[in-house]
Amino acid sequence: MDILLVLVLTTISALITFHDLGNRSAPQTFWMPAKAGDTLTVDFGEAMQVDRVNLYEGPGAKGDTKIESSKDGQNWELYVEVEHKTNRVFTWKTEEKTVEARFMRFTTVKTGYRLYEAAFFTKGNSNPIPVAEVVSGNHNSADSQGSGLNVFDEQDLAPYRPDYRNGMYFDEIYHGRTAYEFVELMEPYENTHPPLGKVILAIGVKMFDMTPYGWRFMAGVVGTLMVPIFYAAARGMFQRTRYAFIAALLLVLEGFHLVHSRSANVDIIGVTFTIVMFYAMYRYGETKWGNGGFKRSLGYLALSGAFFGAAAAVKWNYLYGGAGLAILLLFALVRRWREGRLSGDYDTLRRLVLTLMACVVLFVAVPAGIYTASYEPFLKATKADDSYKDLWKYQKDMYEYHKGVKEEHPYASKWYTWPLMLRPVWYYGGKDLEQGEAQSIAAIGNPLIWWGGLVAMLASWWIGWRKRDRVVLTLAVAYLSFYVPWMIAPRSITFLYHYFPMVPLIILSIVWMLRWLEERSYEGRRITLAFTVAAAALFIWFYPIYTGVTISREWMNFAIRWLPSWGF
Numbered sequence: 001m002d003i004l005l006v007l008v009l010t011t012i013s014a015l016i017t018f019h020d021l022g023n024r025s026a027p028q029t030f031w032m033p034a035k036a037g038d039t040l041t042v043d044f045g046e047a048m049q050v051d052r053v054n055l056y057e058g059p060g061a062k063g064d065t066k067i068e069s070s071k072d073g074q075n076w077e078l079y080v081e082v083e084h085k086t087n088r089v090f091t092w093k094t095e096e097k098t099v100e101a102r103f104m105r106f107t108t109v110k111t112g113y114r115l116y117e118a119a120f121f122t123k124g125n126s127n128p129i130p131v132a133e134v135v136s137g138n139h140n141s142a143d144s145q146g147s148g149l150n151v152f153d154e155q156d157l158a159p160y161r162p163d164y165r166n167g168m169y170f171d172e173i174y175h176g177r178t179a180y181e182f183v184e185l186m187e188p189y190e191n192t193h194p195p196l197g198k199v200i201l202a203i204g205v206k207m208f209d210m211t212p213y214g215w216r217f218m219a220g221v222v223g224t225l226m227v228p229i230f231y232a233a234a235r236g237m238f239q240r241t242r243y244a245f246i247a248a249l250l251l252v253l254e255g256f257h258l259v260h261s262r263s264a265n266v267d268i269i270g271v272t273f274t275i276v277m278f279y280a281m282y283r284y285g286e287t288k289w290g291n292g293g294f295k296r297s298l299g300y301l302a303l304s305g306a307f308f309g310a311a312a313a314v315k316w317n318y319l320y321g322g323a324g325l326a327i328l329l330l331f332a333l334v335r336r337w338r339e340g341r342l343s344g345d346y347d348t349l350r351r352l353v354l355t356l357m358a359c360v361v362l363f364v365a366v367p368a369g370i371y372t373a374s375y376e377p378f379l380k381a382t383k384a385d386d387s388y389k390d391l392w393k394y395q396k397d398m399y400e401y402h403k404g405v406k407e408e409h410p411y412a413s414k415w416y417t418w419p420l421m422l423r424p425v426w427y428y429g430g431k432d433l434e435q436g437e438a439q440s441i442a443a444i445g446n447p448l449i450w451w452g453g454l455v456a457m458l459a460s461w462w463i464g465w466r467k468r469d470r471v472v473l474t475l476a477v478a479y480l481s482f483y484v485p486w487m488i489a490p491r492s493i494t495f496l497y498h499y500f501p502m503v504p505l506i507i508l509s510i511v512w513m514l515r516w517l518e519e520r521s522y523e524g525r526r527i528t529l530a531f532t533v534a535a536a537a538l539f540i541w542f543y544p545i546y547t548g549v550t551i552s553r554e555w556m557n558f559a560i561r562w563l564p565s566w567g568f
Contacts, residue, residue: 004240006228008246013227016252017220017261019546022212025164026090027117027157029055029150033108037509042104042120045132047071050079050101051123054095054158056167057084059177059186063112063399067262069101076105084113088188089173090180090210092162098123106148118151119158126160155415157550160434162549164441165212166249168264169428176264179205182377190322191394192401196313196374197266215264223261226272227251232502235281237471237508238515247511249532253539255546256445256503262547263427263441267500270314272448274321274482275308281325282306282474288339295352301329301355301362313374316398317482317498322363323480328474329359366500403490411495411567415486418499419454425495425568428548438556440568441548443497447562448535453506456513463516472513478506 031040051066058486068076080095119128136148141424159166168176174190179186179201190198204217227248230416237276251257260268284300289292304325308521333352340348372391379386413423421444430439457479464472482501514531518524545560545568546550561568 002231002235002244003539005241005245006231006248009231009245009252010227013261014220014224016258017057018145018225020165021220021262021567022164022216023157024211024213025157026166026208026209026211030058030114030116030146031148031150031155032060032114033111034143034145034147036108036110037137038108038111038140038144039104039137040151040436041073041135041137042131042152043101043118043133043135044104044129045071045232047102048120048129048249049098049101049492050104051098051120052094052096052121052160053080053093053104053117053189054121054160054162055082056118056158057088057091057093058114058116059089059189060084060112060114062110064109065113066107066109067095068511069099069245069298070105071101072102073103079104081109087173089168089177089189090215091167091169091173092159099192107153113458114145115151117158119155121160128155128158132157150319163430163439164428167212168215168266169441170263170425172215172264175201175266176205179215179264179281180210182381183210185381188378188381191378192398193315194371194374194398194479195267195315196310196370197269197315199374199377201264201266202377209527210537219264219268220261222272223257223268226257226261226268226275229272230507233275233282234511236270236279236283237474240515243511246514246528246532247507250449250507250535251504253535254446254449254503254507255542256443256497256500257541258546259427259441259443260497260500266314268495270311270318271501271504273311273314274318274478275504276510277304277307277311277321277325278328278474278478280307281328281332283334285470285474289336289348290343290345291352298358301358301399302366304368305359305362305366308363309370312367313371316402317485317561318483319499321478321481321501323345323485324425325363325387326482327477333471352371359372393424405493407493409493409495412493412498415483415494415498417497418502419450421447421450421496421561422565423496424566425497430548430550431567435549436553437550438553439548439550440545440556442566442568443495444542444545444566445503446535446538446542448531448538449510450503451506452531453503453510457506457509460509460512460516464512467511471508474507475512477507477548 065082067079069079070076075341079099080098121128131152134148134152175198178188178190178198182198182202201215201218204214208217210213230251231244231248234242237548238244246314280300280303284297287300308322308325337348375391411425413421417423424442424444426442428441433439461476479502486498514528517527
């Protein structure tokens with residue numbers, strides 16, 4: 001039964017995640033001019049009404065371009081001046097101006113950008129204006145990468161209206177871009193987090209090229225795999241198929257999980273690793289040392305340590321969980337010591353010493369090795385003459401960066417607002433929509449799971465403390481180890497997505513409370529059913545904001561924006 005339920009839930013999660021995830025094609029060739037003054041000229045073959053140009057940029061994304069129009073190829077007028085920016089990498093930039101022209105000329109004013117594709121449009125026609133000829137300047141630098149022909153060789157991939165399906169949004173411009181740079185051995189742009197998450201995202205880029213589907217693919221895979229992993233953890237904690245199914249179902253119905261499974265971000269990867277590391281530590285604490293249990297317990301420690309290292313190699317904030325692991329380990333060792341004394345097992349002290357020695361390897365050496373090894377793709381791609389001897393410098397640079405983040409952000413939020421979900425992060429807002437339409441993707445959870453989970457978690461702490469329940473102990477220690485450090489963290493600009501590691505923990509707290517109610521009340525199962533149905537209804541209700549479905553602006557403002565601080 002467990003296998004069947006896992007397959008059903010995983011399949012549902014995969015279908016929701018990968019449906020309309022993004023285009024499987026995107027421009028792949030580019031022109032990177034090497035000097036100011038390099039030009040390319042587009043000839044439509046006849047005079048056409050030009051109302052819009054869409055530009056698709058790649059890594060580099062800095063510099064300036066001047067685009068001019070001409071009817072005869074002799075007299076030129078300025079059409080638009082384009083400033084290339086890093087926050088538009090692998091996105092379509094739209095410039096609108098109406099002219100009648102046969103020729104359009106691109107002149108490099110300042111180098112540093114890669115132009116993958118450009119397309120001109122006439123208003124009312126979603127197909128690009130056909131290009132008869134593209135001519136590169138006679139004095140263009142021989143050191144340029146590609147040519148002007150590459151800018152107009154994939155016109156069938158140029159959209160009239162850019163949206164999330166054909167370009168990057170939010171932190172994809174850092175994480176997805178760096179994954180591509182690892183693959184192509186380009187200088188990595190983003191180095192403010194360890195590399196492992198981007199290394200994993202790069203697998204999708206290798207499989208499906210640098211396309212929206214490709215750069216999001218591995219986030220979708222890991223987000224989908226989180227479901228069976230979470231099922232297994234809940235099954236081990238609650239020892240019942242029923243409660244494992246409820247836990248995994250609530251995860252599938254959780255908006256934060258879905259949003260991050262559909263975006264080229266590294267948080268979905270790190271959070272999945274934290275589930276494994278804490279569950280493995282829980283299993284260690286439940287494994288007694290007698291009858292071969294000591295060797296099995298070391299296996300759980302090894303699993304916890306390996307995934308702790310992997311999580312730390314994704315983002316530093318998952319390191320916070322290390323304190324929770326240490327506390328749970330201490331509690332477990334105290335229990336083993338007491339059990340040994342009560343049973344008269346004189347081998348307990350030796351096993352205790354061996355465990356502590358093993359922990360030095362499993363929670364220091366192994367994580368350090370995983371963390372260090374994650375830098376191999378970075379070192380291969382960087383053009384600097386760096387090696388592993390520069391690893392410490394990278395860490396100092398990262399610390400100084402996060403410590404120095406002071407720039408205000410409209411969607412930043414303080415740690416004490418996170419449990420109430422007061423300020424979701426607006427990841428994407430659709431543009432060029434019909435009047436009265438709205439399209440958004442926001443990092444927002446299922447309100448019932450978040451708000452109901454907060455109540456359930458606090459109630460479980462109170463009840464669990466009185467019962468000395470070790471499931472509650474594990475969840476409470478894990479939650480606080482991720483949450484408390486943000487109260488004193490040197491970084492002053494923080495976001496709701498920093499709360500993501502706590503979301504699986506509040507789901508497990510909900511399940512713990514539902515089980516408690518079912519064991520004590522005839523109405524318990526009805527409460528569980530009502531809660532699950534309500535969570536499913538809210539998931540459907542908020543589905544447009546999780547996946548970027550276009551809806552009416554009136555419905556968005558009336559039905560989706562429950563709080564004034566929900567800005568999308």
